[in-house]
Amino acid sequence: MTCSYRFISEHRAVFGVSRLCRILRVRRPGFYEWVAAAPVRAERAEADERLGAEITEVHAGHQGA
Numbered sequence: 001m002t003c004s005y006r007f008i009s010e011h012r013a014v015f016g017v018s019r020l021c022r023i024l025r026v027r028r029p030g031f032y033e034w035v036a037a038a039p040v041r042a043e044r045a046e047a048d049e050r051l052g053a054e055i056t057e058v059h060a061g062h063q064g065a
Helices: 002-015 017-024 028-036 038-061
Strands: none
Touching (some): 002 017, 017 028
Protein backbone atom coordinates (compact mmCIF):
# COMPACT_ATOMS: atom_id res chain seq x y z
CA MET A 1 0.00 0.00 0.00
CA THR A 2 2.77 2.44 0.89
CA CYS A 3 4.38 1.94 -2.52
CA SER A 4 1.08 2.82 -4.19
CA TYR A 5 0.71 5.97 -2.12
CA ARG A 6 4.30 6.98 -2.83
CA PHE A 7 3.70 6.44 -6.56
CA ILE A 8 0.54 8.55 -6.42
CA SER A 9 2.37 11.29 -4.55
CA GLU A 10 5.13 11.39 -7.15
CA HIS A 11 2.77 11.43 -10.17
CA ARG A 12 -0.33 13.26 -8.97
CA ALA A 13 0.59 16.52 -10.73
CA VAL A 14 0.54 14.75 -14.08
CA PHE A 15 -2.35 12.28 -13.72
CA GLY A 16 -4.42 13.46 -10.75
CA VAL A 17 -5.07 11.72 -7.47
CA SER A 18 -8.53 10.40 -8.32
CA ARG A 19 -7.40 8.70 -11.52
CA LEU A 20 -4.32 7.14 -9.91
CA CYS A 21 -6.29 5.87 -6.91
CA ARG A 22 -8.88 4.32 -9.21
CA ILE A 23 -6.24 2.62 -11.39
CA LEU A 24 -4.23 1.37 -8.39
CA ARG A 25 -7.41 0.40 -6.54
CA VAL A 26 -6.67 2.30 -3.36
CA ARG A 27 -8.92 4.59 -1.36
CA ARG A 28 -8.50 8.29 -2.09
CA PRO A 29 -9.11 9.20 1.58
CA GLY A 30 -6.46 6.64 2.49
CA PHE A 31 -3.97 8.47 0.31
CA TYR A 32 -4.72 11.77 1.99
CA GLU A 33 -4.42 10.14 5.42
CA TRP A 34 -1.00 8.84 4.35
CA VAL A 35 0.02 12.34 3.24
CA ALA A 36 -1.15 13.84 6.54
CA ALA A 37 0.88 11.27 8.50
CA ALA A 38 4.16 12.15 6.73
CA PRO A 39 5.50 14.32 9.58
CA VAL A 40 4.89 11.52 12.08
CA ARG A 41 6.68 9.01 9.83
CA ALA A 42 9.64 11.37 9.45
CA GLU A 43 9.83 11.89 13.21
CA ARG A 44 9.71 8.15 13.81
CA ALA A 45 12.46 7.51 11.24
CA GLU A 46 14.64 10.12 12.92
CA ALA A 47 14.06 8.55 16.34
CA ASP A 48 14.89 5.10 14.93
CA GLU A 49 18.10 6.49 13.45
CA ARG A 50 19.15 7.97 16.81
CA LEU A 51 18.35 4.72 18.60
CA GLY A 52 20.36 2.73 16.06
CA ALA A 53 23.36 5.00 16.59
CA GLU A 54 23.04 4.62 20.36
CA ILE A 55 22.84 0.82 20.10
CA THR A 56 25.91 0.77 17.84
CA GLU A 57 27.81 2.91 20.34
CA VAL A 58 26.89 0.69 23.30
CA HIS A 59 27.69 -2.46 21.31
CA ALA A 60 31.13 -1.11 20.35
CA GLY A 61 31.77 -0.02 23.96
CA HIS A 62 31.29 -3.59 25.16
CA GLN A 63 33.61 -5.19 22.59
CA GLY A 64 30.71 -6.42 20.49
CA ALA A 65 28.99 -8.28 23.31
